[in-house]
């Protein structure tokens with residue numbers, strides 16, 4: 123009986139205080155937001171895939187921090203496809219591809235070069251060789267970060 127009472131008291135106390143009071147010193151619990159404004163897709167249909175990375179080691183690999191599929195028709199506002207990614211403050215780089223043939227993956231040729239439209243945060247464009255993490259990375263704080271990125275949807 124006493125145990126039950128103690129448990130209910132604790133639940134009651136937890137309910138009184140919003141969660142952030144308990145995690146005030148934990149930076150990871152705070153959430154920022156990356157707002158993506160993607161141009162070049164207004165005549166496209168189907169889906170884009172957004173991959174978020176937070177390290178050079180994982181960059182462009184299968185080990186993404188976040189992967190989000192966005193239906194173009196649902197996210198189109200005027201000429202732009204809009205997407206919001208809630209993320210804790212930190213350093214990120216984003217890769218986006220337009221799934222032209224709608225098979226759920228980025229098709230590449232035999233040496234790994236994408237055959238479907240891709241774009242990166244900061245609008246980074248590789249001049250030679252694979253795109254670099256350092257060119258695409260950006261810092262997110264508590265304020266929203268807007269990334270305006272153009273995709274050439276063939």
Ligand SMILES: [Ca+2]
Pocket residue numbers: 221222223224225226227228229238
């Ligand atoms: Ca594909």
